[in-house]
Every structure is written in structure tokens, then in C-alpha cells.
Amino acid sequence: MRKLLVTAAVLPLLTFPGVAPADTSLGIRAGTLGAGAELSYALSQRAAVRLNADGYNRSQSSTRDSIDYDMKLKLQTVSLLGDWFPFANNFRISAGAMFNGNKFTLKGQPTGGTFTINGTTYPTSQVSSFDAAVDFNKAAPYFGIGYGRPINRGLSLIFDLGVMSQGSPKSKIDATCGPAAPPGSANCTAVQNDAQAEQSRLDESLHSFKYYPVISLGLAYTF
Secondary structure (H helix, E strand, C coil): CHHHHHHHHHHHHHHCCCCCCCCEEEEEEEECCEEEEEEEEECCCCEEEEEEEEEEEEEEEEEECCEEEEEEEEEEEEEEEEEECCCCCCEEEEEEEEEECCEEEEEEEECCCEEEECCEEEECCCEEEEEEEEECCCEEEEEEEEECCCCCCEEEEEEEEEEEECCCCEEEEEEEECCCCCCCCHHHHHHHHHHHHHHHHHHHHCHHHCEEEEEEEEEEEEC
């Protein structure tokens, strides 16, 4: 009877040698997307699906052109990837889609009573605030290679090297007119025009961030 049960359990694996036990791994990692976690599930010896979530927040203050800037960087991504193991070992080729919640914001306040926008200096009576934000496409394809397979039980190294195609980032600059430059006035129009010129120049400089490098290293436990 025992031999019959063993034969019944092993026979499907002999018939379909590419099929592996339903192994799952849970890992933690850190890299260019911040710190996060990943959940991987083996479909077979050569295929797996993976769900990743990463994030990072940073705030920084700096002064430029007599303006104090409060800058905030938010990295937030969730990815659903398919992993292919061409050699049935830990080397993997990955592709999938990412939700890209990365964002950069900036708020400026003058220290010397003036704003400099697009090379033009304005008193704070004409400009009350200067804010900027950089946003990205929410859906971003991903392709890369890596190391790690949820087959062998226990602790293992996980690594990813790839590219997220997030498109050209889009900026938005808001310069709010002050009491000496009411909406519709020539002074306010000049402020808004300089803000638009500054935004166009910033957009041009952001083209090089169309592709974001993804590098991560971590540990996973397969159970």
C-alpha cells in the first residue's frame, strides 16, 4: 500500500518533469527603488511569478538664489513580474509591469525678500510662493535579469538588475502672484510667463530620466 502511494505521488513529476512543488519565498531587499519586500511563487522549475513592493522617503532643505527650498523625494513602486529560469537554476530573466508612484516636490520661500525665476528677480510683493513638482507615468514596463528562485527551501540571496521604462518625467511649476501683482496685471503675467519658461527648461533636463535603473539586493526564505 505504501509503495502504491509513493508511486502515485512521484508519477506526475516523472510525467511532467518541468513541474515543481508549489514553493513560495518571502524576501526583503534594498536598492535604487528603496527598501521593500517580495513574494515569489514557483509555477515550475523554469517559471515563477513575483510581487514586489518598494518605497523610500527623503526630505532635504537647501538655499539657492536667495530662496530656501524644502525638497521631498518619494519613491513608491509595486511590481508584478514573471520570472523565467532558462537553465533551471537561480539565474532568471524577468519582465512585467510596475505601478510607479515616484514623485519629487519642492517648495520655495525667499530669504532676502526676492524670488529669481527664469533669471528674472521679483520682490516678494509680486511673488508670494514658488512650488514645483516632478511626476512620472503611473504604469511602467520592466525588464531585467536577476538571481534567486523559490525552489530550494531555506535562506538564499536575491538580486535584480534591470530597467523601468517610466517615460519622460513631467514637471509643474506654480509661481503664485503676490499683492503687488494681482491676477490679470502685467506683473502677474510676467511672473507666470517666466514660470512657464522655467518649467519648459526643467522638462528638457528631465528627458535623461526616461529609463530608471533598478538594482536591488536582499535575502529570501523559501518554504
